[in-house]
Amino acid sequence: MSIAAAESVVQSSTWAATSLFYVLLVPALILWYAYWRMSRRHMYELAEKLQGPPGLPLLGNALEFTGGSHDIFRNVIEKSVPFDKESVVKLWIGPRLLVFLYDPRDVELILSSHTHIDKAEEYRFFQPWLGNGLLISTGQKWRSHRKLIAPTFHLNVLKSFIDLFNANSRAVVNKLKKEAGEFDCHDYMSECTVEILLETAMGVSKSTQDQSGFEYAMAVMKMCDILHLRHTKIWLRPDLLFKLTDYAKKQTKLLDIIHGLTKKVIRRKKEEFNSGKRPTILADYNAGTADEATKTTSVEGLSFGQSAGLKDDLDVDDADVGQKKRLAFLDLLLESSQSGVVISDEEIKEQVDTIMFEGHDTTAAGSSFFLSMMGVHQDIQDKVIDELDKIFGDSDRPATFQDTLEMKYLERCLMETLRMFPPVPIIARQIKQDITLPSNGKQVPAGTTVVVATYKLHRREDVYPNPTKFDPDNFLPERSANRHYYAFVPFSAGPRSCVGRKYAMLKLKIILSTILRNFRVHSDLKEEDFKLQADIILKRAEGFKVRLSPRKPTKAC
Ligand code: HEM
Secondary structure, eight states, X not given: OOHHHHHHHHHHHHHHHHHHHHHHHHHHHHHHHHHHHHXXXXXXXXXXXXXXXXXXXXXXXXXXXXXXXXXXXXXXHHHHGGGTTTTEEEEEETTEEEEEEOOHHHHHHHHTOSSSOOBOGGGGGGHHHHTTOTTTOOHXXXXXXXXXXXXGGSHHHHHTTHHHHHHHHHHHHHHHTTOOSOEEHHHHHHHHHHHHHHHTTSOOOGGGOOTHHHHHHHHHHHHHHHHHHHHHOGGGSSHHHHTTSHHHHHHHHHHHHHHHHHHHHHHHHHHHHHXXXXXXXXTHHHHTTSOGGGGOOOOOGGGGTSOTTOOOTTOOOGGGSOGGGOSOHHHHHHHHHTTSSSOOHHHHHHHHHHHHHHHHHHHHHHHHHHHHHHHHOHHHHHHHHHXXXXXXXXXOOOOOXXXXXXXXXXXXXXXXXXXXXXXXXXXXXXXXXXXXXXXXXXXXXXXXXXXXXXXXXXXXXTTSSSTTSOOGGGGSHHHHHTSOGXXXXXXXXXXXXXXXHHHHHHHHHHHHHHHHHHEEEEOSSOGGGOOEEEESEEEETTOOEEEEEEXXXXXXX
């Protein structure tokens, strides 16, 4: 046989093999698809009975998530309106079924449950950053780490941070003095909240910090942009495709910055440990020096960010917190790891990354929204200032714990800010078994991503009359008393509630009161002009633009 003839035989047999492959592949794919659809029949049947905007074959509603972050947020909110009566909206993103809930009874079913505590599949995008930290871990690992970490945010530990909250609040006031015109207050709030976290929960003294706090905060913001893109753009979801994009390269660089800071923090702390410096038992703070008022250990309800009547593992009495547990967060983790049993080095890093993220971006957004609202509502700001003047008079003394309990009106303004602009606008869980919604008896199938739509829940007309109006009186005790406990959940609730809830409230009251003792805030925009976006954390797309004017000749801080 000639070479040409041999080549032709090889070519035709290759062609035949390729054709055979495709001839077999197509029916195989059809069979696989039919089987896959069959195996999900139960899900489709139940989903069919839930309402939602119409979608396209295969893609579902994925195209609702095109455009920038602000367009997506506006689009999703607008598209949900026709379903407000039932407060349940179904969306398909490709094969994934998402069910948004915003009736307090349905929210209670999810958040109060010890069964539905697994985070949704979408949280896996956080994994390269937060590993298996408290926010995303599940099962026994989550349970044991939550038990370890929650006491480090007990009120008695937090009271020992008050001096540091004050010092950092004064420092930010000093920095703000240079702002003459309109500026974005979020940058200041971000830097300040990172520095406070480093000094308190991580126990890293100011003298050993450098500029990396601000760089860290900016890297976190950009990381959130990338994660949001992965949540909303269907083609960025598979790791394989994501890795081919420029976003993946950007993510690697951002994680270098983020992990660079957390590794440095742990390294410094370990050096201190190894050089024999043992952690301070923080509860000693209350033993001798503090007055009766600061010994208060069981202040609950609104003062600490949730409806009266909701309890979680942060609301334990002082007597239940053993002395060893009265350590700051990182001190306790390192102390525990000395035995090598409770928590490994890698796990410490994951938890430090988690607390650094959850602890700063949320409070930076909350405080920036608060300042924006003060700027918009001058009459309400007057009342906050009156209250502060009554507490502090002309003195520029630091705030005490008792002062924070007396800031009742400021507290209501803070609650109202967290109602209208919850920094975490949605909470997503993966359900492993069918659930029946108490509000309407409909069933949501196992395998669904159930999304508690906090932003929508907090704007229900039947719960908050005139829900788009900023009205701190919504949180007057008599108004809150008759409200469903789960109608206000800025910090989530139940077994997976925010572990930093009390820390956040105390810190926010001290920062915000210190700012308003020194400045009056102004805003040229009204809240209806705010462009909201939800890149994981709710923000103003145009930046948190405000202006400040000095309230009184400020004494040198
Ligand atoms: C205004 C400030 C804050 C808000 C609105 C907020 C809100 C939330 C929400 C809604 C969750 C549940 C998230 C979910 O299930 O997907 C959460 C969880 C969490 N938060 Fe916060 N948070 C704030 C501040 C903080 C602070 C200051 C810390 C730590 C210092 C913190 C640490 C955590 C942690 C570790 C979790 C995960 C808890 C678990 O799953 O067991 N947060 N937070």
